Amino acid sequence: MVAQSSHKWTDIFLDGAHKEFTSDLRGGKHSDSFHDIYPEIEVDAKAFVAEKCSQKSGELKAMHLARFIIEKYCELNGIDEQVNGGYVRSERSCQLDLCRWGAKFEANAQRPYFEGHERNDVVKHRTEFINLFDI
Numbered sequence: 001m002v003a004q005s006s007h008k009w010t011d012i013f014l015d016g017a018h019k020e021f022t023s024d025l026r027g028g029k030h031s032d033s034f035h036d037i038y039p040e041i042e043v044d045a046k047a048f049v050a051e052k053c054s055q056k057s058g059e060l061k062a063m064h065l066a067r068f069i070i071e072k073y074c075e076l077n078g079i080d081e082q083v084n085g086g087y088v089r090s091e092r093s094c095q096l097d098l099c100r101w102g103a104k105f106e107a108n109a110q111r112p113y114f115e116g117h118e119r120n121d122v123v124k125h126r127t128e129f130i131n132l133f134d135i
Contacts, residue, residue, distance in 0.1 A: 034089060035097075041072045046101060053103075062094040069094070 035042040048068050052060040066087050073088045074081040089097070 034093075038073070038076065041069060041076065044072055045069055045097070049098065049101065049103070062091045062098060065089075065094040065098065066091050 045065060045068060049060065049065060052064065066089050069089050070087050071081065073079070
């Protein structure tokens with residue numbers, strides 16, 4: 001079906017029926033996005049994401065970003081957050097924003113180090129290595 005439709009529109013374009021081709025109105029931007037209306041919130045959100053990701057824990061969820069955006073939105077528009085009650089950007093739209101800004105959602109394979117939970121050969125080697133420096 002995609003190939004047939006594509007072929008049909010190619011024929012219309014090549015035949016010179018440009019009015020019919022452009023009157024389809026399928027593509028293009030239909031309305032402004034949230035970040036087009038509030039670019040300062042986008043800049044602050046990017047800074048928030050960068051700051052959260054640079055922390056040692058590196059735990060950032062899309063809901064944290066959605067919460068940050070509603071706080072900034074209410075602050076910017078002078079709205080009481082308690083009255084508003086909802087979110088301006090959904091969690092899913094915040095996930096899309098994070099992906100657009102270059103975030104990658106990967107499992108953290110590096111487990112935290114817990115003292116006392118090491119292999120015996122590693123402990124022995126480290127002890128021998130430290131003893132070399134004892135004077």
